Amino acid sequence: MEKFSSHTGVGVPLRRSNVDTDQIIPAVYLKRVTRDGFEDGLFSAWRNDSDFVLNNPAYAAGSVLVAGPDFGTGSSREHAVWALQNYGFKAVISSRFADIFRSNSGKAGLLAAQVDEKVVQRLWDLLEDSPGATITVDLESRTVRAGEGADAIEDSLDIDDYTRWRLLEGLDDVGITLSHAEDITAYEATRPSWKPATIHA
Amino acid sequence: MGKTLSEKVWDEHVVRSHQGEPDLLFIDLHLIHEVTSPQAFDGLRIAGRTVRRPDLTLATEDHNVPTLDWDKPIADPVSRTQVETLRKNAVEFGVRLHSLGDVEQGIVHVVGPQLGLTQPGMTIVCGDSHTSTHGAFGAIAFGIGTSEVEHVLATQTLMQAKPKTMAVTINGSLPPGVTAKDMVLTLITHTGTGGGQGYIVEYRGQAIEELSMEGRMTVCNMSIEWGAKAGLIAPDQITFDYIEGRPEAPKGADWNAAVAHWKTLVTDADAEFDEEIVLDASEMTPFVTWGTNPGQGVPLGGCVPDPAEFADAQDRVAAEKALEYMGLQAGTPMREVKVDTVFVGSCTNGRIEDLRLAAEIIQGHTVDADTRLLVVPGSVRVRMQAESEGLDVIFKEAGAEWRGAGCSMCLGMNPDTLAPGERSASTSNRNFEGRQGKGGRTHLVSIPVAAATAIRGTLSSPADLEA
Numbered sequence: 001m002e003k004f005s006s007h008t009g010v011g012v013p014l015r016r017s018n019v020d021t022d023q024i025i026p027a028v029y030l031k032r033v034t035r036d037g038f039e040d041g042l043f044s045a046w047r048n049d050s051d052f053v054l055n056n057p058a059y060a061a062g063s064v065l066v067a068g069p070d071f072g073t074g075s076s077r078e079h080a081v082w083a084l085q086n087y088g089f090k091a092v093i094s095s096r097f098a099d100i101f102r103s104n105s106g107k108a109g110l111l112a113a114q115v116d117e118k119v120v121q122r123l124w125d126l127l128e129d130s131p132g133a134t135i136t137v138d139l140e141s142r143t144v145r146a147g148e149g150a151d152a153i154e155d156s157l158d159i160d161d162y163t164r165w166r167l168l169e170g171l172d173d174v175g176i177t178l179s180h181a182e183d184i185t186a187y188e189a190t191r192p193s194w195k196p197a198t199i200h201a
Numbered sequence: 202m203g204k205t206l207s208e209k210v211w212d213e214h215v216v217r218s219h220q221g222e223p224d225l226l227f228i229d230l231h232l233i234h235e236v237t238s239p240q241a242f243d244g245l246r247i248a249g250r251t252v253r254r255p256d257l258t259l260a261t262e263d264h265n266v267p268t269l270d271w272d273k274p275i276a277d278p279v280s281r282t283q284v285e286t287l288r289k290n291a292v293e294f295g296v297r298l299h300s301l302g303d304v305e306q307g308i309v310h311v312v313g314p315q316l317g318l319t320q321p322g323m324t325i326v327c328g329d330s331h332t333s334t335h336g337a338f339g340a341i342a343f344g345i346g347t348s349e350v351e352h353v354l355a356t357q358t359l360m361q362a363k364p365k366t367m368a369v370t371i372n373g374s375l376p377p378g379v380t381a382k383d384m385v386l387t388l389i390t391h392t393g394t395g396g397g398q399g400y401i402v403e404y405r406g407q408a409i410e411e412l413s414m415e416g417r418m419t420v421c422n423m424s425i426e427w428g429a430k431a432g433l434i435a436p437d438q439i440t441f442d443y444i445e446g447r448p449e450a451p452k453g454a455d456w457n458a459a460v461a462h463w464k465t466l467v468t469d470a471d472a473e474f475d476e477e478i479v480l481d482a483s484e485m486t487p488f489v490t491w492g493t494n495p496g497q498g499v500p501l502g503g504c505v506p507d508p509a510e511f512a513d514a515q516d517r518v519a520a521e522k523a524l525e526y527m528g529l530q531a532g533t534p535m536r537e538v539k540v541d542t543v544f545v546g547s548c549t550n551g552r553i554e555d556l557r558l559a560a561e562i563i564q565g566h567t568v569d570a571d572t573r574l575l576v577v578p579g580s581v582r583v584r585m586q587a588e589s590e591g592l593d594v595i596f597k598e599a600g601a602e603w604r605g606a607g608c609s610m611c612l613g614m615n616p617d618t619l620a621p622g623e624r625s626a627s628t629s630n631r632n633f634e635g636r637q638g639k640g641g642r643t644h645l646v647s648i649p650v651a652a653a654t655a656i657r658g659t660l661s662s663p664a665d666l667e668a
Contacts (some may be wrong), residue, residue, distance in 0.1 A: 016522070017395055017515045018494050022633040027612040030278040031265070033239035033286045047634050068515060070395040073428065073494070074631060075612075076330040077237065078346035096395055100330060100344055107348035142263050160362065162222055171350070174248070177356045180217050180225060184253075184358055187216040190361055192462070194455035195229060196318050198297045201258040 001109045003170035004139055007090045009063030009147065014051055017068035021101065024072070024080040038083035046064040058131030065092045066123045066135070072101025072112075081108045087150040091137045093144060093157070095120050106163040107173065113137050113157040115144055122153050139164060203469025206365045206435050207401040208295050210341045210466065214324045216358055223360040229323040229340075231353045232309045233260040233296065235287040236614070237328030241351035242290040242333040251406075252294045254357040259318065260291050260298040263308045264537070264614045268577050268604035271301050280615065284595075294354075307580020307606040310548040314418065315448025315582055321436035321463040326353060331548045331630065333424040336433035337417035338440055339466050343399065343431040364430045365475040368402040371408040373483035378663060380558075381416035382550060382647035384408065386488040387425040388480060390498040397429030400476065402405050403468060408482030414443040416552035423630055424551045426495040430654030437465045487662045489535055490632045490645040492523035499535060501650060501662055507531035526634055528622070535660050538644070542625040543574045544637070545648065546604075549613040550628035551579030553586050555648050560592040562652035562663050569599035575617065577601050577609040601655070613638045626646040626654040 029041025046052045053059050065084065071079060071094040081104045084092065091111035105112040126147050127133055136145040137157065142164070146153045166173070179183075204212070217225040231254075235552070248336060265280035275281040284301070290449055291298035299305040310331055313319040321339035326332060328350040335342035345359065389396075403415065404420055412420065417434050421513065424432030439459055444450045451459040488503040497520070498530060499506065508520035508531065524531065529538070547549075555603050556578060568574045576596050578584035584606055587593055593603045610617040611629035613636070619625055621640025628651050632643040645661065653661040 014519075017519050020494065020631075022612075022631065022636050026635050026637075026639070027614045030236050030614065031277075031283050033243075033283055035240050035243075045639060058465075070393075070398075070428070071490075073394050074425075074633060075330060075332065076344035077348055078240075078328075078348060081346070098428060099398060100346060100425075104346035104348065107346060113453075131644075151445045158328065160359075162362070173360060174244075174250070174352050174355045177225065177352065177358055177360065181356075183217045183225070183357060184227070188357075191227075192458065194451040194459045195323075196320060196449045196451070197256045198259040198318065199450075 001170045001172060003112055004109060004167040006138040006140060007019065008060060008134050008136040010061050010132055011060035011064045011066055011089060011123060011127045012059045013115060013124040014053060014065055014067040015124055017067065018070045018073055019067055020074035021072055021077050021080040022074055025077065025083040030079050036086055038079055040107050042083040042087045055191065056131065063088050063090045064070060064135040064137060065089050065118060067092060068116065068120065069094060069096040069147070071097050073098040074134045076100045078104040078108060081110050085110055091197065092149065093123065109167065111137055111139060113144060113159065115155055115157050119144065119153065119155045126145035126151065126153060135159065141190050202307055203472040204380065205468045205472045205474060206339060206403050206466055207341060207366055207433060207616045208600050210322050210324070211363060213322065223362040225358050226324055226361050228326055228357055228359060230313070230318055230325045231258045231314055232325065232327035232332065233258060234263050234309050234329065235283045236264045237347050238290065238350055239283065239286045241349050241354055242294065242600060244351040245354055250355045252296060252354045255295040257357060260287060260296050261306055261309050261312050262287060262301050264608045264612065266301050266607040266617050268444060268609050268617060271605045278594055306549045306583050307582065308551060308608055310422070311552060311579035311583065314330070314338070315580060317444055317450035320459070321440060321446060322466050326359065330425040331422050333417050334422040334548055336416060336421035336424065336431050339433055339436035339463070340431060341431050344425060347420050359378050364401045365396065365399055367402045367476040368474040369402055369404050370406040370477065370479045371404065371482050372406045372453045372479065373408055374411055375482045375485060377489060378649055379485050380647045380649060381412050381419040383485055383488040383612050384482060385420045386490065386495065386498050386645060387485050389423065389495045391480065392478065393424065394430065394494050394496040395428045397424065397427040400429050402429045402432040404432060410437065412449045413554060414439060418552065419549055423495065423583065426630060447557060478618060487647060487650050489650060489660055491529060491535065492520065493526055493632055493634050495630065495632060495645060497523055501535050501660060503535055505529045505531050505533045505535065511598070528551055537556050538660045539624070539658060540572060540626045540660060541623045542611045543572060543617060543651050544625055544627040544629060545651050546577030546579065546609055547629035548579060549630045550648055553583050555628070556583065556587045556592050558648045559652045560595040560634045562649055563599045563656065564595050564667065566599055566656045568655045572655055572658045574600070574655040575601065575604060577604045578606045580606045610637050612636060626651050
């Protein structure tokens with residue numbers, strides 16, 4: 001996984017709450033067996049609408065998505081994270097993320113930055129008043145910054161310490177866990193014999 | 202202070218606990234299907250890793266499989282490639298797979314309990330958010346992403362921060378004709394789609410204890426729809442009776458040892474939950490959704506709500522967008538909503554008890570001339586059981602389509618989809634925009650409402666059939 005410390009990019013205001021993973025990428029796009037090429041399916045239904053934010057050229061090169069609460073609800077499909085990344089997004093800002101989406105983001109290297117709902121509102125206003133404006137998400141200092149002068153926005157972003165550390169270091173979870181293989185073996189020795197198995201010797 | 206049920210199960214599975222790090226949890230059962238596993242197996246191959254515990258892993262084909270002509274090669278080449286990739290991976294990594302055509306094939310969350318693999322006190326994961334279904338047995342069960350699928354394949358563990366605990370206590374008894382589905386839809390409208398976020402939820406109280414295992418699975422299945430990490434129910438005699446004698450259930454002395462342990466899996470009297478919700482089942486009625494998330498619901502006797510009446514600005518905007526998408530007018534009685542397709546099936550309501558209930562209501566009636574009814578058993582075993590009871594004949598004589606097992610129209614990855622603008626009453630779990638097909642409009646309903654709606658062509662309950 002690539003290291004993530006700070007990113008500055010064009011912000012995209014998505015004024016919607018409850019953006020479920022079926023909206024991020026519908027099931028018909030999940031049939032690929034690779035981790036790439038999912039950008040075609042990103043928000044596919046909404047992209048048919050010429051008024052949809054990503055169809056505005058000012059936001060087309062966006063890399064920081066700013067969405068309403070309960071982003072990423074529904075299906076566990078990690079394809080939702082890959083679709084955002086394949087399109088070019090490095091971070092999503094919301095006031096509340098669904099658990100599985102947040103976890104998938106952390107594993108795949110997309111920053112799910114949780115901020116106060118008022119910050120989301122201010123970012124939306126800024127991005128709509130100044131299409132193409134950039135947002136900085138700084139994982140090192142746990143801050144979100146955008147705008148200049150009197151209207152400048154600077155606030156904290158919330159992320160758990162462990163995920164932050166893994167993103168900063170670009171670490172692979174499986175590798176970390178396998179360094180504790182002895183603990184797993186010791187645990188396995190304590191499991192009761194009546195626990196079910198799918199394959200019988 | 203005592204422990205809650207979920208804390209007991211959690212603590213029994215901690216392999217390693219370290220300050221400032223998530224717990225490393227052992228996983229008792231890893232379920233796999235074709236959609237969320239190919240990239241995980243690729244990851245193993247690239248790193249030169251193996252599946253640590255193939256004996257705790259089970260794969261089935263469900264999301265892409267056709268429910269017609271399932272004895273022929275899958276027509277859609279992309280779906281076929283995905284299914285064939287699972288078959289190759291299962292052979293290469295030594296994983297047990299129940300393929301299309303196998304008597305044990307079906308929706309992963311129907312197959313696990315039916316084989317007796319789902320047991321109390323286990324940790325169960327799958328790259329599928331409806332893994333919460335297995336919580337009905339008193340297991341901690343939750344959906345994971347593909348990176349985590351790879352992690353479990355390689356290590357049989359997961360790194361997980363311990364969630365908070367919540368009790369959902371449902372007192373009283375459900376009135377006749379009101380089901381577990383109505384109960385959980387009522388709950389989700391009460392909490393909203395994010396209400397359970399960060400919690401493992403224990404469903405308890407008289408109304409929960411009175412549910413069959415199928416009903417308990419329906420409730421736990423939809424835990425994810427209000428954002429809960431997992432939902433579970435303390436095992437009791439109903440649970441033990443359901444498991445006993447199933448192919449993978451413990452036998453003989455093992456059975457006695459298992460039951461002795463399972464009986465300890467209850468929340469201690471002095472345990473404390475971080476949060477509690479209390480509802481009264483006796484006030485519940487048939488419940489249906491009007492919008493585009495499972496939290497946008499009303500009693501069947503109610504009307505499409507007016508967005509202006511929502512206090513919260515976000516909810517107001519969401520309601521406006523939902524009504525536009527659903528093609529509904531505020532104030533329209535739900536019973537006047539005309540439905541094109543009724544879907545009976547899915548991991549929420551595709552078990553034998555669901556099909557029996559649907560058949561009982563449909564028997565002696567005919568499906569409305571302008572409505573199609575699709576009945577899709579959750580597994581091949583459910584299909585065979587239904588056929589041995591003659592349920593298929595009841596459905597077919599009424600004019601319904603009797604299909605093969607799989608996820609089918611719940612998410613439309615196979616040919617079973619809604620056309621743009623087509624409206625369904627669906628016993629599945631998600632009414633998201635386009636979930637059942639691009640432009641399709643979904644109303645989530647219970648089995649009795651689905652059956653009555655198929656007969657009348659408008660959203661209805663069995664009581665309407667007598668009028």
